[in-house]
Amino acid sequence: MRYGNPWIQQRLIEEGLRITEARRVILGILGKTLQHLSAEEIYFIVRRINPSIGFATVYRTLDLLTKMGIVQKFEFGDGRARYELTGGMEKKSHHHHLICTKCRKIIDYADFIDEEKELINKTEKALIKKYRFDIKNHIINFYGLCEDCRKT
Amino acid sequence: MRYGNPWIQQRLIEEGLRITEARRVILGILGKTLQHLSAEEIYFIVRRINPSIGFATVYRTLDLLTKMGIVQKFEFGDGRARYELTGGMEKKSHHHHLICTKCRKIIDYADFIDEEKELINKTEKALIKKYRFDIKNHIINFYGLCEDCRKT
DNA sequence: ATAGATGCAAAAATTTTGCAAGGTG
DNA sequence: CACCTTGCAAAATTTTTGCATCTAT
Numbered sequence: 637m638r639y640g641n642p643w644i645q646q647r648l649i650e651e652g653l654r655i656t657e658a659r660r661v662i663l664g665i666l667g668k669t670l671q672h673l674s675a676e677e678i679y680f681i682v683r684r685i686n687p688s689i690g691f692a693t694v695y696r697t698l699d700l701l702t703k704m705g706i707v708q709k710f711e712f713g714d715g716r717a718r719y720e721l722t723g724g725m726e727k728k729s730h731h732h733h734l735i736c737t738k739c740r741k742i743i744d745y746a747d748f749i750d751e752e753k754e755l756i757n758k759t760e761k762a763l764i765k766k767y768r769f770d771i772k773n774h775i776i777n778f779y780g781l782c783e784d785c786r787k788t
Numbered sequence: 789m790r791y792g793n794p795w796i797q798q799r800l801i802e803e804g805l806r807i808t809e810a811r812r813v814i815l816g817i818l819g820k821t822l823q824h825l826s827a828e829e830i831y832f833i834v835r836r837i838n839p840s841i842g843f844a845t846v847y848r849t850l851d852l853l854t855k856m857g858i859v860q861k862f863e864f865g866d867g868r869a870r871y872e873l874t875g876g877m878e879k880k881s882h883h884h885h886l887i888c889t890k891c892r893k894i895i896d897y898a899d900f901i902d903e904e905k906e907l908i909n910k911t912e913k914a915l916i917k918k919y920r921f922d923i924k925n926h927i928i929n930f931y932g933l934c935e936d937c938r939k940t
Numbered sequence: 941a942t943a944g945a946t947g948c949a950a951a952a953a954t955t956t957t958g959c960a961a962g963g964t965g
Numbered sequence: 966c967a968c969c970t971t972g973c974a975a976a977a978t979t980t981t982t983g984c985a986t987c988t989a990t
Contacts (some may be wrong), residue, residue, distance in 0.1 A: 654964050654969060657921035675955080690972045696953060698985095703889065708931075713854075715980065716954070734921055737855060743919055748911050755907045759900050763930060769886055769894055771932035777862075778915060780923035805943060808988050827980080842947045847943095847980060867955065868979065 641667065643739045644706055645664045651704070658702075659687050663701075672710055672718035672742065712777070714740055722773055733775075736782035743782075752776075793819065796858055805854070810845045813837050815853075815873075824862055824870035825896065857924045861927075864929070866892055874925055888934035895934075904928075 644663060646656055665681050666673070673681075679694045698719050701707035710718045712735050731746040760771050796815060800807055818825070818879050825833075831846045831893050851870050853859035862870045865886055884899040 656964070656970065657973075661973085666865075679890075688972085692882060692956080692973075693971055699956090705889075707870070709865055711865065712821070713861055713863065713869075715869075717865075721898070732920055734915060736921070737857075737924070743921075745915065745919070746919060747918070748914050752911060755904060761928065762900050763886060763897065767886055767897070769888070769930070769932045769939045771886075771930050773921035773932075774928065774930045776926065776928050777923070778912065778920045778923050778926045780925075783920035786920070786922045806946080808945060808989070810946075840947080844948075844981080845946055851981095 646708060647704060653700070653731065654735050657686065658682075658689045659697055661689060662694065662697050666707065666721045672712075673721055674716045674718050676716070678719065708773055708775075710775065712742060713737070713779075714742070733777045734782075735777055735779050736785055737779050738785040739783055791844050796939055799856060799858060805852070809838065810834075810841045811849055811853075813841060814846065814849050817870065818859065818873045822862075823874055826868045826870050828868070830871065850900075853860070860925055860927070862927065864892070864894060865931075874879050885929045886934075887931050888937055890933055890937040 638667040639661070644740055648655055648659070661682055662678060665678055675691075675694055675698060677700070679691050682694055698707060698709070700708050702709045702719070704721055708722045710720065710733075712718065712733070716741075731744040732752070734745060735741070756774065756776075760774070762768050764771055793815070797807055800811070813834055814830060817830055817837075827843075827850060830850070831843050834841050834846055838850055848913070850859060850861070854871070859871050860874045862872065862885075863883070864870065875938045883896040885895060886895040887893070908926065908928075912926070915921055916938055918925055
């Protein structure tokens with residue numbers, strides 16, 4: 637009950653969902669990491685904290701949180717999804733990705749998004765109006781070869 | 789040998805790769821469709837054209853073309869990748885996506901990217917300089933609820 | 941002729957699901 | 966106490982791989 641972002645707890649309660657040990661642990665992990673974790677990676681960390689939590693619960697929790705918009709699911713093309721807390725309410729703020737298609741290195745960048753932000757907002761508004769979508773978030777990924785892989 | 793984009797053939801030849809029946813058929817399909825096709829969907833169309841082409845070849849071809857930057861692989865979050873020709877050299881031009889997280893509807897939009905383009909180019913250049921990436925392409929996806937799903 | 945490409949079927953890897961049992965509000 | 970959640974293991978899905986054979990160049 638302690639621990640955890642009150643906003644997220646709020647959201648769970650709103651939906652009649654429960655704040656369980658597994659959810660607390662998983663949210664704790666997502667709130668602390670600076671990386672994009674796969675379900676498996678999250679599961680390994682979960683196990684260290686509470687070995688009685690199962691893999692299926694990790695998947696179900698991530699899925700639930702993703703559908704609620706609390707977590708964002710990324711797929712960078714290696715067939716394994718990664719998960720991150722959506723909001724910028726923790727250490728890590730919103731960022732975009734630079735992905736090497738060869739070695740699969742992923743670089744997060746957030747340095748140019750000041751200019752990007754404005755456009756994204758504008759685009760988002762226009763899309764909302766035109767397509768009547770309720771836009772929750774977005775993904776911007778650039779693909780190419782990283783410095784090392786270019787050389788080869 | 790006939791059929792097919794000469795530029796793509798060129799690229800294959802450059803890399804010492806061969807222009808095979810399977811590749812011709814698959815490129816033909818990708819060049820004609822206006823949709824994001826999954827490997828399975830592509831395979832079904834392939835079969836109708838030439839039943840002797842196997843599923844594994846479809847995967848291998850898509851993978852090859854993706855690595856060469858000829859095809860772009862998308863993962864919209866349903867655990868099944870989609871593929872599209874990268875270039876705007878065919879009917880369909882570059883576009884971004886609007887994805888409903890509930891019903892999984894995908895809307896392509898290309899109407900606001902005039903303004904977007906400039907920023908994307910600018911960002912791309914900055915990223916290339918800063919991270920020394922050789923950027924080949926990008927993905928921009930907006931996630932949310934579509935008009936129908938909002939109502940519920 | 942030779943290196944690349946393919947088909948088939950088996951294997952891998954990731955994610956989902958059914959159901960009885962357990963936990964939360 | 967009712968209803969949501971979970972664990973476990975089995976199942977479903979998607980994608981990859983080995984290897985003998987075939988085919989472009």
